[in-house]
Amino acid sequence: MPKSYDHRAIEKKWQNFWLDNKSFRVVEDSSKPKYYVLDMFPYPSGQGLHVGHPLGYTATDVVARFKRMRGFNVLHPMGWDAFGLPAEQYALETGTHPAETTAMNIKNFQRQIKSIGLSYDWDREINTTDPDYYRWTQWIFLQLFHKGLAYQAEVPVNWCPDLGTVLANEEVIDGKSERGHHPVFRVPMRQWMLRITNYSESLLEGLDNLDWPEGIKELQRNWIGRSEGAEVIFDLPSINESLVVFTTRPDTLFGATYMVIAPEHPLVKRLTISNKKKEVKRYVEKAARKSDLARTELEKDKTGVFLGTYAINPGNDEKIPIWISDYVLMSYGTGAIMAVPGQDQRDWDFAEEFNLPIIRTVEPPGDFDGKAYLGDGSAINSQFLNGMHVNEAKKTMIEWLVKNEKGKPTIQYKLRDWLFSRQRYWGEPIPVFHSDDEVEAIPYKDLPIVLPNVEDYKPSKSGDPPLANSGSWLEVIVNGKAGLRETNTMPQWAGSCWYFLRFVDAQNSDEPWSAQNEKYWMPVDLYIGGQEHAVLHLLYARFWHHVLHDLGYVSSREPFKKLVNQGMILGEDGSKMSKSRGNVINPDEIIHKYGADSLRLFYMFMGPLEKAKPWSTSGIQGSHRFIRKVWNLLIDEDGNLSSKIHDNEGDELMIQLFHQTIRKVTEDIEGLRFNTAISQIMIMVNALRERDIYPRHIIESLVLILSPFTPHMSEELWERLGNDTSISFHPWPEYSESLAREELITIAVQINGKRRGEFQVRPGVDEQTALALALENVNVKRYVEGNEIRKTVLVKDRLLSIVV
């Protein structure tokens, strides 16, 4: 039997108490202000919780507990993002059904999460692989489909043979799959796409008013990649047609000395003269075969082929040669560019390689020694633009283009439509069927389309999904029309695009959520998760939310008001935690050894939430030591409440410190500055320990303000202090500004900018008195004596600066 604090017994006791009493079950209550605090729900992997997970979870939990004590009605839910590759890969290897693996992993995650003492409302737990959940994921897909935002297209996709699936652009990194690093190739296939590009502007604008880290907003802005420019029409006399190019620099039109179109461009064949056909064909085929990896590797050397025909530069009616090159992408703009080597480095490189003319149209500064000049300057060699600076020249040229019907202003985005189908088994079936070459929606009433049991999860080499072999499941008759079900499934992102909406009404079996609950809870007030979801999840979820808003299903345009990214927990050696480095810390072991409260407290004390910080064994020991210190403050060696606790106001200094502490802790938790909140509590505990008497009201408040961080110990101490209700909903202590004020303050004295002494005085002292008091100090006197005081500056209640 441990003499002092027994974290294992006490933590178990209160975890059971909270679960048995459903302490954190929340119901809508319009008489109370709401607060929705959300974690990015995890993918329940076989590895169990990583040390990184509980950091964010603890932060939201501290806020949730704090807000409850402040009188808010707090929605704090948890769920499982359980569709996805690993369970399916595991099934391929072992034959265990992904549903089985998933259930097992979820159980393990639940156990781990409960052992941290997180205050979730488990009645709202959700699982994206549950038909009662994905029924509504399918429902939302149909909303998109009926709105024309989901469509099929034969598109070049990122096909990954090793994974047997196509991947989204976002899932391909340097030509390899994000998961597993397998090579990825460009192959045309029939795919489902979501028209996220219709929402480019909306998604961009929405960012402005969000309380998100600037970095994440910038990342999304870059991803959307808006650029303003113009479309310019070039005539193609050889085929008697014209071709539109996009440029951000219409002012450089007079420097366009050749044109480049993408190798995949539909006009390539017709624009090629006969004796170039062979060469062009070879180049086009080579470009098509190139994986993304190869394309990036060959970044340095420009390649291309002259087609033998010409376009007419609308600015000066000059003939310019048309080339193909893989540095022009079919997927951006119009797949064709006007090349202006004088003002674009890529065009310059190409022009140098193939001896094409270079005309500068912007005067570079005298000392400019580079090649292409991208900066501002006066226009030259540009007829009516000459002398104008870039911005004015752009404007003038666009006006000219419009007037002469040679072009118009336009905006381009880098954002592409979202490839939404996967040739995999473990995902939501797409609720449509194919009949006579037509695709039709499954009626809402027939949802969910439940994923059938199959024996073979393996995708075929041809790219046919596993569901293609699922026999009678495929056959469907809707309104007398027979057809075959869609065999592609949705990507893993689908379930997480709306889970925060399901939480507001998790058990509703008639609709995905009720308008009433949505209006009450949404938007999410605080969303905490890893930075790795900066673009993918957060952009997709915002997209769906914007659509749902346009359809009138949600009341707010943006789902997540405030977003915070927790920093990574590094290994004790300061590098990324990984099995191969052998620096992985297992949260289970830490909780067993030091307790959940120690873990929570240490996480919050380590440093700023957003920062990456190394794990520290002596650090967790320190937190554990502090917890025992607090315990020993209240509970004596025999396990009784300390006899030093008295109904007593406390001495003046203690009262002052007490109010300062309440103030700082309150403000710091509000601002998510947990580390400094804890440090302030430590200061108060240290001060209390020096006293012979512990004023009861201060001790009670101490337990209260610690409770968001160390809820188990706080509940236990609260009970031992004689309370018979849970601390979790007890009102947060108030502070008094006047009692927090210092009676006597220390003012530092600087002479010529160097600190030479200090004196104590009541607050609000004026400059003359301060100077007089300062001069009483021997050391100060020494520096001032024999010199003339030229100037004094008094910083109120802080410092007096004397210049001699």
Place this chain on the structure above:
RNA sequence: GCCGCGGUGGUGGAAUUGGUAGACACGCCAGAUUUAGGAUCUGGUGCCCUUAGGGUGUGAAGGUUCGACUCCUUUCCGCGGCACCA
């Protein structure tokens, strides 16, 4: 290359409408207690000078100011993201 974030003791970090740099904690040193280890308690701890006291110090260099971790200029280093997007 471009964009974003960061650089403060031996370590994690405090402190920014410009106002006592290093709070709090870890570690370390000394002492107390203990059969020993551990635990606990007390004191010390940026660096340099023997002390009073002084010098110096927030990646580097310069600038503004009575006063700069904080503002400005230049520069170095680390981390994350994007990468032929016309």
